[in-house]
Amino acid sequence: MTKQEIRKELRRRAKEELNAEHVQWASQVVVDLIETLPEFSEERRVGLYHALPDEPNLASLLDRYSSRMALYLPRVEGDDIAYYRYRGPEDLRIGAFGIEEPKADPSEALPPEKLDLILVPATAFDDNGFRLGRGKGFYDRFLPKAPNACRVGVTYALMDTPQLPTDPWDTAMDVVVSPHGVRRCK
Numbered sequence: 001m002t003k004q005e006i007r008k009e010l011r012r013r014a015k016e017e018l019n020a021e022h023v024q025w026a027s028q029v030v031v032d033l034i035e036t037l038p039e040f041s042e043e044r045r046v047g048l049y050h051a052l053p054d055e056p057n058l059a060s061l062l063d064r065y066s067s068r069m070a071l072y073l074p075r076v077e078g079d080d081i082a083y084y085r086y087r088g089p090e091d092l093r094i095g096a097f098g099i100e101e102p103k104a105d106p107s108e109a110l111p112p113e114k115l116d117l118i119l120v121p122a123t124a125f126d127d128n129g130f131r132l133g134r135g136k137g138f139y140d141r142f143l144p145k146a147p148n149a150c151r152v153g154v155t156y157a158l159m160d161t162p163q164l165p166t167d168p169w170d171t172a173m174d175v176v177v178s179p180h181g182v183r184r185c186k
Contacts, residue, residue: 003165006132010123013158014054026156026179027057033177034061034119039150044116045070047083047149050099055121056154056179062086072110074138075101081138082109112145117152120173125153126164129173129185143171150174 001009034040048071051057065071072083076096084102095101120139122131131153133139143151151171157178176183 001165003132003135006159006161006164007123007135010132010158011054014123014156017158018054018156023053023057027051028060029179030056030154030177031058031060033182034058034152034154037152037175037177037182039117039152039175042069045072045110045114047072047074047115047118047146048086049074049119049121050101051121052097052099054123054156056156058119058154072115073100073102074142075104076138077106079137079141081142082106083112083115084108084110112142113148115146115149118143118146118149119152119154121154123155124157124159124161124164125155125173125176125178125185126161127183127185128163129153129176130164130166130170131173132161132164137169140169140171144169152177154178 046069048058048061062071066086071086073086074081074083084104091103092100093103122133124132151173153173153176155178157180173185176185
């Protein structure tokens with residue numbers, strides 16, 4: 001199957017399987033698993049995301065850790081994303097794709113190489129940690145700029161995907177977290 005065909009199948013499955021109850025349960029399982037990762041610690045600069053409807057919701061991590069950890073959220077800037085320190089819901093606005101994004105001045109963007117951990121959403125990950133995103137390439141362009149970050153893929157894992165089609169610009173995750181558990185990829 002091509003990436004486009006897999007995306008189409010995953011959109012179909014999401015419509016069938018992701019009711020409010022399942023989303024709440026699966027998101028909580030994913031959050032609980034992220035909290036057990038040794039890479040997720042208070043000494044690190046962690047890049048999170050605000051979820052689209054078919055992505056695990058990590059908002060409880062923002063609520064629980066924002067007062068004691070350096071948490072960052074992405075903002076779409078043209079064809080790229082940049083990460084900004086999360087200071088609270090009052091510093092957010094609705095941005096690209098209807099997602100809450102930081103309102104910060106562009107000069108406040110964290111240099112990508114300073115991220116220690118980045119949680120990356122995707123519709124699917126394969127056994128080697130390669131991801132299937134939405135096809136816009138935001139994370140494909142950003143991840144090579146953050147070589148020091150532990151890359152943790154986050155997904156509902158609606159379909160078993162042992163091997164996804166990959167392109168030269170695809171970056172594998174170090175860890176993948178889904179409601180089915182934690183998988184180390186390297």
